[in-house]
Amino acid sequence: EVQLVESGGGLVQPGGSLRLSCAASGFTFSSYDMHWVRQPTGKGLEWVSVVGTAGDTYYAGSVKGRFTISRENAKNSLYLQMNGLRAGDTAVYYCTRNLDRWGQGTLVTVSS
Amino acid sequence: QSALTQPASVSGSPGQSITVSCTGTSNDVGAYNYVSWYQHHPGKAPKLMIYEVSNRPSGVSNRFSGSKSGNTASLTISGLQAEDEADYYCSSFTNIYSWVFGGGTKLTVL
Numbered sequence: 114e115v116q117l118v119e120s121g122g123g124l125v126q127p128g129g130s131l132r133l134s135c136a137a138s139g140f141t142f143s144s145y146d147m148h149w150v151r152q153p154t155g156k157g158l159e160w161v162s163v164v165g166t167a168g169d170t171y172y173a174g175s176v177k178g179r180f181t182i183s184r185e186n187a188k189n190s191l192y193l194q195m196n197g198l199r200a201g202d203t204a205v206y207y208c209t210r211n212l213d214r215w216g217q218g219t220l221v222t223v224s225s
Numbered sequence: 226q227s228a229l230t231q232p233a234s235v236s237g238s239p240g241q242s243i244t245v246s247c248t249g250t251s252n253d254v255g256a257y258n259y260v261s262w263y264q265h266h267p268g269k270a271p272k273l274m275i276y277e278v279s280n281r282p283s284g285v286s287n288r289f290s291g292s293k294s295g296n297t298a299s300l301t302i303s304g305l306q307a308e309d310e311a312d313y314y315c316s317s318f319t320n321i322y323s324w325v326f327g328g329g330t331k332l333t334v335l
Contacts, residue, residue, distance in 0.1 A: 117270075148324075157228065158263075158271070158314050160324040171322050174226070207271070212261060212316065212324065213282065215270040 115139040115214045119206060122219030129198050133219060135191040135208030143186040145211050149193050151204035152218070161206070162193065176202075198223045229254065229315055229327035236333040242303040245330045247315030248296060253325055255296035259318035262291055262300045265329075266311045274313075275300060302332070310334045 121133040133149070149161040162172045162182040170182050181194040191208055198221075205218040230248040237243040247254065247262075254260055262275040273282050275291035278298060288303045298317070302309055315327040 150326075157329040158265075158316070158326040159228075160316070160326060163324075173323060213273045213276065215272075217270050 115210065117208045117210060117214060117216035119208045119216045119219035122206065122221045124222045124224065125198055126225050127199060127223055129223070130194070130196045131198065131221060133193040133195065133206055133208075133221070135216060137189045137191065137208075137210065140210065142184075142189040147182075147184055147191045148209045148212055149182060149191075150207045150209055150212075150215075151202075151221075152207070153201075153204040158207075159204070164191070195221070200224065226253075226319055226321065226323055226325045229317060229325055231313075231315060231327035231330045233328070234331045234333065236335055237305045238335045239305050239307065241305050242301060243305060243332065245300045245302075245313055245315075245332070247298040247300070247317075247327050249298075249317055249325070250296055252321075253317040253319040254293065254298050256320055257318045258293070260291070260293055260298040261316045262289075262298075263314045263316070264309075264311045265314060271314070305334055307334050 116138045118136045146165050148163045164170050164182045164184050179197040183192045203223045207218045208216040258278050260278045263271040265271040274289050278293045279291045290301045313330045
């Protein structure tokens with residue numbers, strides 16, 4: 114069974130940093146593109162970033178230069194390093210396998 | 226990249242059919258057959274219902290179908306059931322190697 118479990122969310126002050134993790138199981142992690150998608154409270158889904166099987170990365174314009182996506186295939190893990198956090202980054206962050214299977218999400222709140 | 230345009234809400238009675246539209250541009254929906262639809266019950270993980278415009282993943286009811294014409298994609302749910310009540314989102318690959326989602330449509334089963 115495919116499982117994606119996010120962790121690392123929490124409350125952080127504006128300008129601060131946070132690192133999200135996603136533990137994957139039930140499939141060959143190294144064979145899939147992995148994405149982060151977020152959902153601000155009461156709003157719709159917003160694509161954040163993707164890392165391909167070859168390690169290539171792409172970002173939404175709203176996070177480019179502040180967020181870094183990475184993967185560690187040996188640990189079946191996906192990461193999102195978030196720097197320079199803003200109030201507008203407050204959201205539930207979902208880890209997804211190729212946008213076809215999703216985790217339950219982890220809440221990031223940016224507030225002073 | 227602007228969000229795809231979906232109606233905020235749709236409703237239907239059990240057994241009826243409803244259609245949710247998703248309008249993009251020639252840079253996303255109109256350019257690629259990489260349109261997907263997701264069902265999202267609040268507090269749960271989003272579930273893929275349709276991929277590549279009209280394909281259903283294994284285990285998804287054949288009451289769900291997808292189509293596309295020009296810059297607009299559509300999700301149709303036939304034989305509405307109470308359990309279909311949820312938020313529905315479309316998404317599309319774009320010409321700047323990114324993905325864009327719709328604003329979401331709340332389906333109410335009357």
